[in-house]
Amino acid sequence: MRARAWLFYGVGPWVRLLHFSQFIDRYVAGLRHPAVLDAGCGTGEHLAWLARRVPEARLVGIDSSLGATYAKNAERARRHLRGTAVDFRVGDLKRLDASEEFDVVYSIDVLEHIPGNALVMQNLFRALKPGGLFYLAMPYDRERSSILPRRFMRGFRAWADEEHIGEMRSLHETEQVLESIGFRVLESRYTFGQAARAAWEMQQLIRSLPGGRLTDRLAAPILNSVASLDVRGRGPADGNVVVVCRKP
Numbered sequence: 708m709r710a711r712a713w714l715f716y717g718v719g720p721w722v723r724l725l726h727f728s729q730f731i732d733r734y735v736a737g738l739r740h741p742a743v744l745d746a747g748c749g750t751g752e753h754l755a756w757l758a759r760r761v762p763e764a765r766l767v768g769i770d771s772s773l774g775a776t777y778a779k780n781a782e783r784a785r786r787h788l789r790g791t792a793v794d795f796r797v798g799d800l801k802r803l804d805a806s807e808e809f810d811v812v813y814s815i816d817v818l819e820h821i822p823g824n825a826l827v828m829q830n831l832f833r834a835l836k837p838g839g840l841f842y843l844a845m846p847y848d849r850e851r852s853s854i855l856p857r858r859f860m861r862g863f864r865a866w867a868d869e870e871h872i873g874e875m876r877s878l879h880e881t882e883q884v885l886e887s888i889g890f891r892v893l894e895s896r897y898t899f900g901q902a903a904r905a906a907w908e909m910q911q912l913i914r915s916l917p918g919g920r921l922t923d924r925l926a927a928p929i930l931n932s933v934a935s936l937d938v939r940g941r942g943p944a945d946g947n948v949v950v951v952c953r954k955p
Contacts, residue, residue, distance in 0.1 A: 712752075713931050715924070718907040720752065721931045723815055723844060725938045726898055726949055727753055730813070730842045731760050734951065740765065741810040746800055746831055747771070747817030754793055766793040767809070769800065800827045805834035813842035821873040825884055832888050835954040841890060844898070846947045847875050854901075855908045863911055881948050890952035900943030902936035 712724055735741060740763050745754050748768030758766060800814075800821065812831045818824040831841060853860050876884065882892050899907070910930055913923050 714928055716927065716931065717923075718903065718910050718930050718934045719816075722899060722903045722907075722934050722937050724752070724756060725935060726844065727813070727815060727842070728756065728760075729938060730951060731757060734840055734842075735761055735764075735811055738810060739763070742808060742836075743767065743811040744769065744805075744809045744813070744831075744834060746803075746812055746814040746827070747820075748795070751793070753813070753815055758793070767796065768793055769796045769798045769803070771797070771799055800830060803827070803830040803834060805830075807834070807836045809834050809839060810836055811840045811842070813844075815842075815844045816846065818843070819845050819871045819873045819875050824873045825888075828885060829888050832890060832954055837954060839954045840893075841885075841950075841952050841954070843881070843885070843950045843952075844947065845875065845881075846871070846899075847877055847881075847897075847945070853908060854905050855912060859912045859915060860908065862915065876948070877945075878948050878950070881950055885950060885952050889954065891955055892950060892952045895948070895950040896942040897944065897946040898937055898942065898949050899946040900937055903934040904946070906930040906934040 712721055716724065735743070735757070738761070741761065742765045743757060743761075745751075745757075745766070745768040748754055748770050751768060754766055754768050757764060800817075801823065812835055814827075814831065818827055821827055828843075835841060857864075878895055878897055882895055885892060907930075910923060910926070913919050913926055916922065
């Protein structure tokens with residue numbers, strides 16, 4: 708799957724997969740039959756990757772999409788998963804009532820779409836078994852300037868202003884909220900540094916041009932190769948947030 712993702716994923720999904728893969732390799736691959744929750748599973752790409760890396764895991768995906776949108780997402784996820792058993796649920800993460808059900812919970816680029824998302828973190832804390840792991844990834848771009856002229860980012864900025872209605876916090880602020888809930892932070896870092904940011908912005912530029920869809924597909928391996936530098940060396944001083952923590 709990683710080769711396919713490198714060839715066809717956009718820069719953002721590719722970078723998110725790289726960091727999530729590190730988490731799986733370091734913390735989850737050695738667990739025996741873990742129960743895992745994808746909080747905001749969407750079309751299931753991360754569930755599909757996890758199913759291949761930890762095939763004995765019991766997988767649950769929750770998404771708020773309803774009706775035809777959810778059915779489409781679930782069908783796409785099942786194609787990604789190729790028959791792997793996954794329990795898909797429609798649900799509001801702010802009303803999640805699971806209690807000590809999961810060994811691992813992760814949420815990747817979801818909470819920025821949910822106002823009052825500290826409540827979601829509390830619910831996910833409750834859903835974890837004692838000793839369970841939580842992986843949180845979400846954007847934090849309030850203070851970042853673009854590398855390319857901002858006119859090339861207008862489409863994305865308009866989308867983000869409409870969609871990113873949840874609280875987005877700095878790394879330190881995110882750690883504080885998680886620790887106040889009861890989590891113990893194991894590691895944290897900013898992601899999406901200059902190399903990944905440059906590759907992502909170039910992709911936005913390509914997509915804005917005539918014939919951009921085809922050019923985007925052809926450029927994906929090159930742009931994703933550049934973006935792969937995001938998981939090497941020291942992390943950036945700002946960017947998107949990744950936190951790994953444990954429920955005591």
